[in-house]
Amino acid sequence: MKSRNVIAFLFLICSATLFLAAPAAQAAESWGGDLRLYVLGSGMEGSVGASGRAADVNLSYSDVLSNMKLGFMGQTHLYKGRVSIHEDVSYMPLKMENNLVKADITHWVIGFDGGYRFSRYVELFGGVRINAVRNTFDFKAPPAFETKPRKTWVDPVVGLRLNPELSRNWALSSRFDVGGFGVSSKFTYYIEGALVRRISPRTSFDFGWRVLRIKYDKSRLLYDVTISGPLAGFSFYY
Numbered sequence: 001m002k003s004r005n006v007i008a009f010l011f012l013i014c015s016a017t018l019f020l021a022a023p024a025a026q027a028a029e030s031w032g033g034d035l036r037l038y039v040l041g042s043g044m045e046g047s048v049g050a051s052g053r054a055a056d057v058n059l060s061y062s063d064v065l066s067n068m069k070l071g072f073m074g075q076t077h078l079y080k081g082r083v084s085i086h087e088d089v090s091y092m093p094l095k096m097e098n099n100l101v102k103a104d105i106t107h108w109v110i111g112f113d114g115g116y117r118f119s120r121y122v123e124l125f126g127g128v129r130i131n132a133v134r135n136t137f138d139f140k141a142p143p144a145f146e147t148k149p150r151k152t153w154v155d156p157v158v159g160l161r162l163n164p165e166l167s168r169n170w171a172l173s174s175r176f177d178v179g180g181f182g183v184s185s186k187f188t189y190y191i192e193g194a195l196v197r198r199i200s201p202r203t204s205f206d207f208g209w210r211v212l213r214i215k216y217d218k219s220r221l222l223y224d225v226t227i228s229g230p231l232a233g234f235s236f237y238y
């Protein structure tokens with residue numbers, strides 16, 4: 001089974017287990033949580049390379065939308081009292097071409113973390129972010145050659161979630177984390193902000209923006225990029 005299918009399968013199993021188990025757990029131990037499903041439009045800028053060759057990339061999210069290369073993100077979040085557990089999976093297909101390189105990039109991101117809730121709206125957390133990158137680089141400048149580097153690495157991260165309510169039907173959902181610290185990536189950070197419109201007590205429509213910064217240069221792979229773009233989707237609360 002291909003790695004992307006394994007990742008998607010594991011996320012679905014974990015999410016379904018948490019979603020189905022939450023009502024019983026909530027009744028017995030006051031657990032709560034949410035499941036969020038988003039569509040992503042991801043642009044990329046920075047430098048990529050392999051085997052000693054590198055090239056700049058600049059792909060706007062509008063280019064991605066015009067080519068219908070949309071990604072997705074799923075998140076599950078459980079909490080009891082001041083303790084929380086979070087899982088997320090993102091899939092981002094990216095293609096670009098310039099006079100130096102033709103790049104076909106598939107990027108999976110898996111995150112796991114545990115948090116401490118100082119209040120209903122403020123949470124500190126720490127965890128790991130797993131990056132799985134599958135690339136095809138077709139370098140055009142002499143000597144022209146094609147390479148298909150694949151790499152999976154794990155970055156430790158620490159961060160903050162802020163989720164203030166604006167009114168009865170509107171709220172903000174935001175996350176910021178920083179990590180890498182030279183363990184795998186030299187540096188990485190993630191920023192996500194969304195405006196939440198409550199449709200019912202258990203459902204909302206969310207739309208916002210996300211930015212993922214990665215500076216990775218190991219094992220003959222250069223991946224020094226910023227990935228950003230809009231997100232939109234639904235959240236389900238239990």
